[in-house]
Ligand SMILES: Nc1nc2c(ncn2[C@@H]2O[C@H](COP(=O)(O)OP(=O)(O)OP(=O)(O)O)[C@@H](O)[C@H]2O)c(=O)[nH]1
């Protein structure tokens with residue numbers, strides 16, 4: 226069994242961020258594999274940060290839910306950082322939840338505030354989660370598209386939205402939180418998170434050890450799930 230120190234060192238910290246009602250709490254539940262970890266719903270908005278832990282696919286996860294927001298200030302950034310550092314040791318990965326559809330100007334502004342006030346590590350450590358995939362599929366079907374593909378949604382995004390996704394090196398995943406059996410997607414999200422974590426430790430190692438090639442090679446390792 227992992228000791229508390231080992232648990233902390235190996236834990237992947239996933240911080241849910243996004244606008245009100247973007248599906249943060251429910252995404253947290255999907256990742257944790259429990260519908261009861263965080264309270265969710267249009268009537269139940271999250272008012273303070275909440276933390277839940279779970280082991281999934283042999284990975285120790287600490288999921289941090291946050292209140293939805295339309296704006297993000299330096300003060301809120303300081304509060305978030307304080308909260309995260311109290312709750313988490315190790316690497317932090319941000320899951321930026323966006324309700325699938327048009328990425329609006331408001332969304333754009335909020336994301337740029339996250340980038341500005343959380344800092345550069347935010348861009349390198351973020352995965353965009355497009356929630357409400359089921360609603361997008363049924364809307365597309367109502368418009369006569371028989372088999373809507375998520376990649377078609379990406380293909381229809383305007384230049385600004387693509388530029389935004391590019392800031393996160395096009396790390397994004399679609400999610401239908403209504404569906405049970407999201408294991409494959411959750412594995413892919415954890416895998417992305419592990420790759421970011423590896424890249425972060427490679428960067429740190431490179432800084433410390435003046436660019437040793439064998440350290441850089443670590444970045445091409447893939448995570449293996451049984
Ligand atoms: N159909 C569908 N509904 C979803 C999905 N994800 C979330 N929802 C619903 O959207 C509503 C808001 O979800 P929450 O998870 O509470 O959103 P939140 O971002 O935590 O909201 P705040 O805490 O108020 O900021 C709830 O009614 C969820 O059931 C999804 O993938 N599909």
Ligand SMILES: [Mg+2]
Nearest residue numbers: 249250270271
């Ligand atoms: Mg919530």
